[in-house]
Amino acid sequence: MFSQTVEYALRAVVCLADRAPSACTTEEIAVATKVPKPYLSKVLQALVRHKIARSQRGIGGGITLIKTPDQLTLFEIVNAIEPIARIETCPLGLKSHGKQLCPLHKRLDEAAAVVQKSFEETTLSDLLSAPKGVYPLCESPKSAGIAEGVQPAKKTD
Amino acid sequence: MFSQTVEYALRAVVCLADRAPSACTTEEIAVATKVPKPYLSKVLQALVRHKIARSQRGIGGGITLIKTPDQLTLFEIVNAIEPIARIETCPLGLKSHGKQLCPLHKRLDEAAAVVQKSFEETTLSDLLSAPKGVYPLCESPKSAGIAEGVQPAKKTD
DNA sequence: TCGAAATTGGACGTTGATATCTTGTTTTAC
DNA sequence: GTAAAACAAGATATCAACGTCCAATTTCGA
Numbered sequence: 460m461f462s463q464t465v466e467y468a469l470r471a472v473v474c475l476a477d478r479a480p481s482a483c484t485t486e487e488i489a490v491a492t493k494v495p496k497p498y499l500s501k502v503l504q505a506l507v508r509h510k511i512a513r514s515q516r517g518i519g520g521g522i523t524l525i526k527t528p529d530q531l532t533l534f535e536i537v538n539a540i541e542p543i544a545r546i547e548t549c550p551l552g553l554k555s556h557g558k559q560l561c562p563l564h565k566r567l568d569e570a571a572a573v574v575q576k577s578f579e580e581t582t583l584s585d586l587l588s589a590p591k592g593v594y595p596l597c598e599s600p601k602s603a604g605i606a607e608g609v610q611p612a613k614k615t616d
Numbered sequence: 617m618f619s620q621t622v623e624y625a626l627r628a629v630v631c632l633a634d635r636a637p638s639a640c641t642t643e644e645i646a647v648a649t650k651v652p653k654p655y656l657s658k659v660l661q662a663l664v665r666h667k668i669a670r671s672q673r674g675i676g677g678g679i680t681l682i683k684t685p686d687q688l689t690l691f692e693i694v695n696a697i698e699p700i701a702r703i704e705t706c707p708l709g710l711k712s713h714g715k716q717l718c719p720l721h722k723r724l725d726e727a728a729a730v731v732q733k734s735f736e737e738t739t740l741s742d743l744l745s746a747p748k749g750v751y752p753l754c755e756s757p758k759s760a761g762i763a764e765g766v767q768p769a770k771k772t773d
Numbered sequence: 774t775c776g777a778a779a780t781t782g783g784a785c786g787t788t789g790a791t792a793t794c795t796t797g798t799t800t801t802a803c
Numbered sequence: 804g805t806a807a808a809a810c811a812a813g814a815t816a817t818c819a820a821c822g823t824c825c826a827a828t829t830t831c832g833a
Binding site: 619620621652654655658672673674675676677 | 820821822823824828829830831832
């Protein structure tokens, strides 16, 4: 239901929020989120253009979020990459009803509205404050090793 | 949020349900739904393959729905053309949590679940029984002409 | 049986999403 | 100031979605 690019952007932002307010390099994010690095850099550029993240070149540089995780919503990320397409007017171009949608498109738009609302109400903090044994991204860079006493294996992937 | 093809399929099915149990030709549906006829025929073929519609060649032929409008849900149509992508397992391929999704993907899947549920609960009849002055498709082939006393113009579109 | 109506199926073209690669450009450390 | 680190940006490749076109097939009616 969402594009691959949106998925990548969300992973990257979760990763950034997890390490906020420190900076992450594209390389670090790519490894943590398993997103192809060259493509990830494009996605991150889009986030920078949309004023969601800030980039700093040079040694010690990287990407940082502009907002704090508790002020940043899923909606903002999704909207930056691929806005949720709300149905404002009749897709068939009928002018007979002003903003009145036919039942079909009313339903479709309601579905989109529910998704949008859900995303607007979810902050990155919400995702990071794992309620019970579920970890930030799917990776569990901090908690997992501590909780289970497992040494993270050398990354060969 | 939904592909153009799904939109076309839904329009076509609404059109078919509106005229059920009679058959419609691809041409008729194309005009009513403003979908390019050659492409519509592909979409209809998919509906036939998925046992949602039946086709009859030759003079007097056309497409008919297999189920009655009150037994056919939006979900069945959407699922036939482009199944709602539920997130069953971790997209990053982490095996560390069985079917436990991380908070991010849990949220995304919940959104998909809500949409799916909404579609499962909506039948074509629901869409056709317009509550108050809203018409079946965006077109209003039956009611409009009657209500307003307007002769449908010769089809030049 | 012949022809018109109608769907079926394959080939083709276009566009955008996805992804990679290479070459800059900026910045910091020494 | 020079080199390494890191992002920026453009060109390119690939594939699926979208859409068109045309020939083939089925079916009904005269």
